[in-house]
Structure formats: structure tokens, C-alpha cells
Amino acid sequence: MRILVVEDDSAIAEGLCAGLRDSGHAVDHLADGRQARVALEERTHDLLVLDLGLPYLSGDRLLQELRKQQNPLAVFIVTARDSMEERIRVLDLGADDYLVKPFAYAEFAARVRALLRRQVAHGRPEMLLGRLRLDIAGRRGWVGDRELELTAREFGLLSALAARQERLTSRSQLIEAVCDWNEELTDNGLDIAVHRLRRKLENSGASVRTVRGLGYILKVDDKAA
Structure with a gap:
């Protein structure tokens, strides 16, 4: 955040x-x-x-x-x-x-x-996205009963995408969400962080889709819940 x-x-x-x-x-x-x-x-x-x-x-x-x-x-x-x-x-x-x-x-x-x-x-203590459960303020996430091991940057990306689930989140919005004024994140660095996040979300029912040249969308398969 x-x-x-x-x-x-x-x-x-x-x-x-x-x-x-x-x-x-x-x-x-x-x-x-x-x-x-x-x-x-x-x-x-x-x-x-x-x-x-x-x-x-x-x-x-x-x-x-x-x-x-x-x-x-x-x-x-x-x-x-x-x-x-x-x-x-x-x-x-x-x-x-x-x-x-x-x-x-x-x-x-x-x-x-x-x-x-x-x-x-929006007042809910947790967000449920397929089998993925997020405590945004506590910065913790689970797939089922398994707690995800996410870096601070990965959780920042995930929470930014979750807040706009099923909607496009631009590359600039993601970079702004995880970097303060004294930090920089290159396009290549963002792609690497998203790739690592994707691997950790496997079998969660939530997946990060690329919209080439624009950004990313967090898609949720409700059947996986």
C-alpha cells in the first residue's frame, strides 16, 4: 500500500x-x-x-x-x-x-x-478471490490453508491488482503502488516480479493476465473457491 x-x-x-x-x-x-x-x-x-x-x-x-x-x-x-x-x-x-x-x-x-x-x-477483514484469501492490512495471503510466502513487493503488486480485480491495472499504477519517491522499478523489474507472483498463485483460482503494452488484470475463477 x-x-x-x-x-x-x-x-x-x-x-x-x-x-x-x-x-x-x-x-x-x-x-x-x-x-x-x-x-x-x-x-x-x-x-x-x-x-x-x-x-x-x-x-x-x-x-x-x-x-x-x-x-x-x-x-x-x-x-x-x-x-x-x-x-x-x-x-x-x-x-x-x-x-x-x-x-x-x-x-x-x-x-x-x-x-x-x-x-x-471496504470494511471486510479479508478478501476472497477463488481459493486465495488476503488480509490486505496484515499483508498476508493464503491459498486454502497454505500461507503464501510473498516478498513486500510481491504483496504490494497482488494487493494493487486485487483492489481492481477483473479490471486493467496499468504498469504505471503498479509501479506507483509499490515504490516510494526514492525508489525505481524498471519495466523489466516489474515483469520479473509479476512472473514470480504468478508462480506463487498457482492453483489459487486467481491468475495475473498480461494485456500487452498496457498492464495486467487479476482474473478470478469463482469455481475454484
Whole structure:
């Protein structure tokens, strides 16, 4: 999954980004609200982790703008503002969750998983695709009772394809889903990763089909369920 962290405290941002990347997410980081506004117009993210006290454009103002635009992106507020009135105000603006600094990373990670489950799987804890079962937020998959051994990149590709099952996912969409701004994935690298993923999905009822020159489609054989 692709996550944007907007936090101007470099130490906090470094810790959050490192933890999220260790969990297999593609993570982008910005330190001010105006840059975040531009990034959200140009990029597709699955979750926004947002501080309120940002330079140039505050986090609550950015949140207001997103909701006025009817942008459904999940927004997780992390802030030092700890009053009940502030929590209520920001949640009423449209935040999906609110966590007060300082906090334990384990709690932050658990809340991220819960938000991603709601965002990607539409409230379902798991996705069922033939015999393939996916826990998107937990980044685990099974074929029947057998757990798949997937790299972070392979799971990123699979979750991006699963979110658009039976629809074309372009090569650029897949690369964006698994790479943050500091990474690159060549066309050849993408083809190799998809080839390895195909092998691991054998006998699952889910298969990755190539649309030459355009991208890939995850096809599901419901009879295999």
C-alpha cells in the first residue's frame, strides 16, 4: 500500500516511515502542508498520516480541503494536541482516526492496519478471490490453508491488482503502488516480479493476465473457491 506521511518533526517522521517501510508499504514523506496539497493532487495514496501543526498550510486546513473535494482518502491524524475539544473538532472535520503524541509505535501500526482494512477491503477483514484469501492490512495471503510466502513487493503488486480485480491495472499504477519517491522499478523489474507472483498463485483460482503494452488484470475463477 502507498502511504503519505506529512510530518515536520524529522525524528518522528523518520521513525514512522521506517516502521511502515519495514511492514512492506511504499511510503512518501513531506514536511509541509502546501507540498502535501500538491502531492495529493498528483499522486494516488491509500492513507494519509497527517500532523496538524504544519508550516505553510495546517493539517486541519488540508483535511478540510480534502473533504470539501469529497476525497475519500483515509486520514490518520497524529498530533501533540490532546484536548477532547480538539479531537472532536478534527474528527468532525472528517478525520478517520486521531492519535496523540507521544505514542507507542505498536499502537500506531495497529491503527494503520485497521484503517487500511476499511479503505481497501471496504470494511471486510479479508478478501476472497477463488481459493486465495488476503488480509490486505496484515499483508498476508493464503491459498486454502497454505500461507503464501510473498516478498513486500510481491504483496504490494497482488494487493494493487486485487483492489481492481477483473479490471486493467496499468504498469504505471503498479509501479506507483509499490515504490516510494526514492525508489525505481524498471519495466523489466516489474515483469520479473509479476512472473514470480504468478508462480506463487498457482492453483489459487486467481491468475495475473498480461494485456500487452498496457498492464495486467487479476482474473478470478469463482469455481475454484
